[in-house]
Amino acid sequence: MKKGEATKARILEEATRQAALRGLTGVSLNDVAEAVGLSKSGLFKHFESKEDMHLAVVQMVTDRFSELIRLPASQLPPGRPRLEKIFERWLQWCEDDWAESGCPIMQLSVELDDQPGPPRDLLHKQLQGFRKTVTREFLSLRDPPLSDREAQAAYFQMKSFVLGQSDARRMMGDADARRSAQAAFEALLDRTSRAAA
Amino acid sequence: MKKGEATKARILEEATRQAALRGLTGVSLNDVAEAVGLSKSGLFKHFESKEDMHLAVVQMVTDRFSELIRLPASQLPPGRPRLEKIFERWLQWCEDDWAESGCPIMQLSVELDDQPGPPRDLLHKQLQGFRKTVTREFLSLRDPPLSDREAQAAYFQMKSFVLGQSDARRMMGDADARRSAQAAFEALLDRTSRAAA
DNA sequence: GAGCTTAGCGACCGGTCGTGCTCTTTTCTA
DNA sequence: TAGAAAAGAGCACGACCGGTCGCTAAGCTC
Numbered sequence: 001m002k003k004g005e006a007t008k009a010r011i012l013e014e015a016t017r018q019a020a021l022r023g024l025t026g027v028s029l030n031d032v033a034e035a036v037g038l039s040k041s042g043l044f045k046h047f048e049s050k051e052d053m054h055l056a057v058v059q060m061v062t063d064r065f066s067e068l069i070r071l072p073a074s075q076l077p078p079g080r081p082r083l084e085k086i087f088e089r090w091l092q093w094c095e096d097d098w099a100e101s102g103c104p105i106m107q108l109s110v111e112l113d114d115q116p117g118p119p120r121d122l123l124h125k126q127l128q129g130f131r132k133t134v135t136r137e138f139l140s141l142r143d144p145p146l147s148d149r150e151a152q153a154a155y156f157q158m159k160s161f162v163l164g165q166s167d168a169r170r171m172m173g174d175a176d177a178r179r180s181a182q183a184a185f186e187a188l189l190d191r192t193s194r195a196a197a
Numbered sequence: 198m199k200k201g202e203a204t205k206a207r208i209l210e211e212a213t214r215q216a217a218l219r220g221l222t223g224v225s226l227n228d229v230a231e232a233v234g235l236s237k238s239g240l241f242k243h244f245e246s247k248e249d250m251h252l253a254v255v256q257m258v259t260d261r262f263s264e265l266i267r268l269p270a271s272q273l274p275p276g277r278p279r280l281e282k283i284f285e286r287w288l289q290w291c292e293d294d295w296a297e298s299g300c301p302i303m304q305l306s307v308e309l310d311d312q313p314g315p316p317r318d319l320l321h322k323q324l325q326g327f328r329k330t331v332t333r334e335f336l337s338l339r340d341p342p343l344s345d346r347e348a349q350a351a352y353f354q355m356k357s358f359v360l361g362q363s364d365a366r367r368m369m370g371d372a373d374a375r376r377s378a379q380a381a382f383e384a385l386l387d388r389t390s391r392a393a394a
Numbered sequence: 395g396a397g398c399t400t401a402g403c404g405a406c407c408g409g410t411c412g413t414g415c416t417c418t419t420t421t422c423t424a
Numbered sequence: 425t426a427g428a429a430a431a432g433a434g435c436a437c438g439a440c441c442g443g444t445c446g447c448t449a450a451g452c453t454c
Contacts, residue, residue, distance in 0.1 A: 002451085003400090004451090021311060025222075028441075029441080030440075030441080041405095041445090044442095044444080045400075102307065102310055102311060106307060107307055109368045110299065110307045114299060124368065124369070127368065127369060152377070156365060156377040156378070159361055159364065159365070160362075161354070163357060164357025167303075170310040172324060181353070184354050184357070200422090225410080225412095226412065227410075235432070237413090238433070238435085239431070241412095242430075242431055246413080247412065
């Protein structure tokens with residue numbers, strides 16, 4: 001059971017790439033099969049249906065997100081260092097790792113937010129987990145710790161800046177987007193850690 | 198040439214509704230025709246092709262956006278009143294006017310940002326125009342006017358908060374999203390108008 | 395290396411896609 | 425009100441969609 005797993009991984013890789021470009025629904029099994037060097041029917045030895053593949057794509061994207069953003073940050077001291085690392089890797093994820101297609105998590109969010117089903121539920125669960133982790137990190141940003149409300153507000157702004165950067169760069173062609181986001185985030189950290197309880 | 202225009206408007210209305218739900222590519226001419234009470238071929242008396250309809254949808258969405266956000270604000274005194282009005286109407290636009298589907302401009306942005314062609318170009322042009330208008334409004338927020346850089350940074354954050362609210366509410370089910378966005382924006386206005394040159 | 399398991403192929407299914415064609419009905423205009 | 429012009433129906437097309445089936449060939453285990 002080794003060759004099979006490798007092939008499945010290749011299929012998923014390609015499907016994820018295409019989903020980032022055209023959305024989950026826009027992925028054609030024919031195109032995926034061709035790109036991987038398989039026949040269409042060969043795909044069905046690895047996935048029961050297209051929705052099954054959708055689910056696997058969501059899983060793969062969120063796994064990779066964790067690996068590239070959460071993991072490296074978790075090895076730093078809590079608070080500001082971690083938050084800065086997360087933000088930096090997050091921007092990087094949108095900007096470089098998916099340069100041709102834009103952040104797949106944003107794409108999936110917009111596509112799935114009104115489309116009930118297992119893919120949406122999985123994405124929702126993973127994003128909630130990430131939110132919780134980061135919000136907790138905000139709590140320990142100041143010595144008398146932030147209130148839950150404050151931490152949530154900070155996370156809201158942090159994610160907003162990531163979304164803003166992605167939108168500005170991709171849709172508006174704004175080359176300064178990253179600097180704008182970075183500056184806004186640093187200011188947010190300053191404000192948040194300075195503010196009195 | 199009156200009945201025709203009315204029918205075309207109805208078609209566009211429905212196509213826009215569906216595009217907000219499933220994206221431009223996801224719109225089925227069959228479904229649109231059926232919903233409007235026409236045959237599929239009847240549609241082609243009003244649009245040369247599907248891409249032609251895509252373009253008209255983008256035009257309609259951005260026109261309505263102007264009408265609902267820019268127009269009411271333009272009747273207020275410049276500076277803070279206008280900015281607050283724009284932000285409030287903008288959030289409203291995402292939250293209510295497209296309650297079931299999410300802000301169509303975000304949807305279109307994500308879908309079109311890597312899809313060259315007339316629809317993308319039109320959307321890009323309209324969004325640039327809007328950005329310019331709002332950025333100019335930021336300039337007159339303070340007596341010694343903001344620098345271009347400051348105004349652009351402020352617009353970046355403003356748009357980020359709108360994106361953040363839409364994402365938080367739709368994908369994360371965050372009922373407080375609007376309040377978070379509103380608070381963040383008010384704080385942004387305070388900071389921006391207070392900051393020394 | 396025999397034998398079971400699994401990966402993969404090719405043909406094919408019913409259905410839907412966007413689009414062209416011809417023909418009829420409705421609407422507008424002079 | 426007659427006649428031109430526009431609106432729309434009906435149908436058929438070729439391409440493509442996700443998916444099934446039976447078969448072969450390769451891989452894995454003992």
